[in-house]
Amino acid sequence: xxxxxxxxxxxxxxxxxEEDMRLLDLLRxxxxxxxxxxxxxxxxxxxxxxxxxxxxxxxxxxxxxxAENREIFTIEGLEKGxxxxxxxxxxxxxxxxxxxxxxxxMVLSAKALLDKNPKPTREEIREGISGNLCRCTGxxxxxxxxxxxxxxxxxx
Amino acid sequence: xxxHVVGQNNMRVDAAAKVTGKxxxxxxxxxxxxxxxxxxxxxxxxxxxxxxxxxxxxxxxVVKVLTYKDVPHNHYGVLMKDHEVFCSEKVRRxxxxxxxxxxxxxxVASKALAKIKVEYRELKAVFDPEVAMHQxxxxxxxxxxxxxxxxxxxxxxxxxxxxxxVVVENTYVTPxxxxxxxxxxxxxAHMEKDTIVVTTATQYPHFDQLEIAEALEVEKEKVxxxxxxxxxAFGGREDITLQIxxxxxxxxxxxxxxxxxxxxxxFIAHAKRHAMVMTYKTGADEEGKLxxxxxxxxxxxxxxxxxxxxxxxxxxxxxxxxYEIPNVKVDSYAVYTNNPFGGAMRGFGxxxxxxxxxxxxxxxxEALNIDPISIRLTNAFKIGSKTATGxxxxxxxxxxxxxxxxxxxxxxxxxxxxx
Ligand code: FES
Ligand code: FES
Numbered sequence: 001x002x003x004x005x006x007x008x009x010x011x012x013x014x015x016x017x018e019e020d021m022r023l024l025d026l027l028r029x030x031x032x033x034x035x036x037x038x039x040x041x042x043x044x045x046x047x048x049x050x051x052x053x054x055x056x057x058x059x060x061x062x063x064x065x066x067a068e069n070r071e072i073f074t075i076e077g078l079e080k081g082x083x084x085x086x087x088x089x090x091x092x093x094x095x096x097x098x099x100x101x102x103x104x105x106m107v108l109s110a111k112a113l114l115d116k117n118p119k120p121t122r123e124e125i126r127e128g129i130s131g132n133l134c135r136c137t138g139x140x141x142x143x144x145x146x147x148x149x150x151x152x153x154x155x156x
Numbered sequence: 157x158x159x160h161v162v163g164q165n166n167m168r169v170d171a172a173a174k175v176t177g178k179x180x181x182x183x184x185x186x187x188x189x190x191x192x193x194x195x196x197x198x199x200x201x202x203x204x205x206x207x208x209x210x211x212x213x214x215x216x217x218v219v220k221v222l223t224y225k226d227v228p229h230n231h232y233g234v235l236m237k238d239h240e241v242f243c244s245e246k247v248r249r250x251x252x253x254x255x256x257x258x259x260x261x262x263x264v265a266s267k268a269l270a271k272i273k274v275e276y277r278e279l280k281a282v283f284d285p286e287v288a289m290h291q292x293x294x295x296x297x298x299x300x301x302x303x304x305x306x307x308x309x310x311x312x313x314x315x316x317x318x319x320x321x322v323v324v325e326n327t328y329v330t331p332x333x334x335x336x337x338x339x340x341x342x343x344x345a346h347m348e349k350d351t352i353v354v355t356t357a358t359q360y361p362h363f364d365q366l367e368i369a370e371a372l373e374v375e376k377e378k379v380x381x382x383x384x385x386x387x388x389a390f391g392g393r394e395d396i397t398l399q400i401x402x403x404x405x406x407x408x409x410x411x412x413x414x415x416x417x418x419x420x421x422x423f424i425a426h427a428k429r430h431a432m433v434m435t436y437k438t439g440a441d442e443e444g445k446l447x448x449x450x451x452x453x454x455x456x457x458x459x460x461x462x463x464x465x466x467x468x469x470x471x472x473x474x475x476x477x478x479y480e481i482p483n484v485k486v487d488s489y490a491v492y493t494n495n496p497f498g499g500a501m502r503g504f505g506x507x508x509x510x511x512x513x514x515x516x517x518x519x520x521x522e523a524l525n526i527d528p529i530s531i532r533l534t535n536a537f538k539i540g541s542k543t544a545t546g547x548x549x550x551x552x553x554x555x556x557x558x559x560x561x562x563x564x565x566x567x568x569x570x571x572x573x574x575x
Contacts, residue, residue, distance in 0.1 A: 028184075033177075034177070034180070034183075034184035035176070035177020035178065036177070037181070037338075037339070037387075038183070038340075039338045039339065039340070039387075039419065040419040041418055041419060042419070045338060045419075047338060074177070075176065075177035076176070076177050078176070079176060084172075084175070084176070088175040088176065091171075091175050092167060092171050092172065092175055095165070095168075097168060097171045097174050097175055098168075098388075099174075099337070099338065099339070099385075099386060099387045099388040099389075100170070100171070100173075100174025100175070100179055100385065100387070101181065101337075101338040101339040101385075101387030101388060102338050103174050103175055104177045107175065133338065134338070135335075135336055135337055135338045135388045135390070136338075136388055
């Protein structure tokens with residue numbers, strides 16, 4: 001057992017963790033943030049993607065203790081005052097959500113991309129989500145959604 | 157009349173929940189005081205087994221170890237009841253479930269799995285469906301490994317082949333394929349008074365209910381299956397995986413029980429697209445008009461039948477492709493082997509034959525020196541065409557328009573011959 005401090009979705013946490021605990025388990029089992037998904041547990045699928053200090057990580061490949069004093073964003077942290085983030089809205093509007101299991105990870109990869117590059121090309125979008133597998137959509141609608149999200153963010 | 161759904165873009169009812177992370181997939185459901193369940197699976201493809209669970213059961217934190225002895229009716233399956241809930245005497249594939257440990261947490265459950273002793277007396281196994289069809293091959297269930305034979309006869313195949321200017325003959329092999337739905341199998345079961353409630357992700361909740369009730373020998377009304385958010389399926393969630401295990405575990409312990417498969421276990425647990433061996437003989441006249449087609453399609457259904465009968469029938473019905481052929485002979489088979497079992501996957505038997513019939517078309521075109529678009533237009537189904545199974549196509553056969561549109565987009569100029 002070890003105590004760590006971290007910030008998740010703007011909130012400070014002080015939690016007891018086991019040494020062999022993954023960040024994914026900390027989020028899902030301790031903090032009850034089940035929006036972060038586990039599709040493979042070995043860094044292949046990106047369903048567990050979260051943003052740690054501005055960059056995306058596979059939370060199944062990061063140990064919980066490595067999150068000490070870090071700032072984490074999960075899918076639950078995106079809505080502001082009950083309003084969807086423009087990326088979430090764009091995923092809805094473009095029909096980019098099917099089974100939805102890849103969606104939280106996709107949205108967060110899109111966010112990390114757009115935060116750095118507000119107007120990416122379709123090629124750059126594909127690159128930006130290259131660590132996220134989707135078995136349902138065939139990706140086109142997801143790329144459309146991220147393009148649209150880039151417009152929505154400009155309008156805001 | 158303006159329709160509200162057809163032709164309109166409508167928002168999925170669950171899209172907002174999914175985009176915010178609020179949608180609950182079965183692994184997101186946790187209940188007060190729940191136990192964790194883990195499955196012990198065979199690591200031999202064909203063997204007689206004896207099981208000793210005593211050391212696992214004696215472990216602190218282990219609540220119960222379920223085996224075939226705990227299952228009132230140890231048989232299930234969508235068409236043929238050839239699966240056992242837990243193997244009793246024999247395992248037929250790598251991954252067959254043998255026992256289910258119910259423990260206070262995941263760590264204890266994993267350790268307990270390692271303490272279960274399974275003695276395997278290995279049997280001769282068969283992995284090639286063509287070999288499995290022979291009478292002297294090792295048998296999976298009963299007297300023969302041939303689960304199903306679909307026969308289609310139309311016209312006179314010998315005459316049709318004789319009258320052909322060219323005949324091409326080839327064998328095509330397609331592999332098994334996994335669905336890899338992104339959310340591995342998971343579920344939680346609990347008791348609501350005397351009703352067993354199983355929350356899982358399934359394509360078939362009403363049938364799961366029936367299979368759970370039959371296996372547990374309880375009334376159907378005493379089983380409730382709740383479909384949580386389903387993280388993809390593509391046919392891979394048509395067969396039962398953990399549903400009966402969880403239902404039995406909660407019934408016997410009285411407590412909620414949860415199980416979540418890893419990706420690796422998911423691969424091992426559920427069905428695959430049928431691997432097929434397709435031998436085709438196709439003949440056409442000088443103009444490229446198809447005269448005859450003979451096909452023998454063998455589907456490897458692995459250790460269990462699942463939907464093999466419907467799938468191999470569909471493969472046989474679709475064997476000609478979308479072409480008018482006056483003389484047709486098709487034999488399609490579903491065959492047991494000790495491979496992972498074959499089941500439903502997108503296309504359901506119609507996906508594999510195009511690999512064969514379309515390659516045959518290209519080779520006929522080449523032999524006849526006709527371009528590949530023209531030979532297809534010459535033979536393509538149109539309104540009024542009769543399929544090899546005798547169906548007259550009455551409306552909506554836009555195949556020609558489709559081929560022509562593709563040809564045009566490709567900048568392909570059709571050298572029209574008899575079109
Ligand atoms: S669950 Fe982490 S990458 Fe797949
Ligand atoms: S929507 Fe199902 S995996 Fe992407």
